[in-house]
Amino acid sequence: MNDLKQYGASFERKDFEILSxxxxxxxxxxxxxxxxxYRKFDGTESAVITREIFERGDAAAVVPYDPVRDAVVLIEQFRxxxxxxxESPWLLELPAGIIDAxxxxxxxxxxxxVEETGISLEKAVHALDFLTTPGGSTEKIFLYVGLVDSSRAAGYHGLMSExxxxxVLSVPFEDALALIDTGRIRNSIAIVGLQYLALHKSSVLKSLKQ
Incomplete structure (x- = not known):
């Protein structure tokens, strides 16, 4: 593998200033x-920029994976x-939510x-963190892969107060990937999570079994 240090950030936190x-x-x-x-690539200082930023709060999501059936648990809800x-505002997604204080x-x-599917995860391992739309929002997603019994995926769930x-449905993993290609899965968190599992399935399985 090439030395990835060559792709590091050009500048650091000290190279920008929030004025207000x-x-x-x-x-x-x-x-x-x-x-x-902020500091520009030519070494000069940028003009003062004004931006309205969506402060949504950080969130966490999980790819609930069943290695016995090679299936994932997905949820569908109105957005x-x-x-x-x-197509439709009823989207196929991963269980996710804002991180409470x-x-x-x-x-x-x-x-x-539990709130969104009625099923408990047997174990969850951290996958990666990513920013959804840093051009206009501070939101960071903490992504996990979880061990689950997909045979229990059924019915309708969620908090009435919200x-x-x-x-809730169980989907064979290969079908879930195909649903990305067809456009049925177009929620960005679900796409990132499913493709992460596709790329790292062997190492994820090893971590889930430890």
Missing amino acids: RERVFQGYFAIDAYKAR LGAARDS GETPENTVMREM SEDIR
């Missing part, structure tokens, strides 16, 4: 207005953000799995 931050909206989520500047989608990402996926109406 103001909360301009607070509702179900929040929006902050920033003024900032208002997909209302203009040409004082909660670890692993605790979050354990909790969300107006959740979630359908």
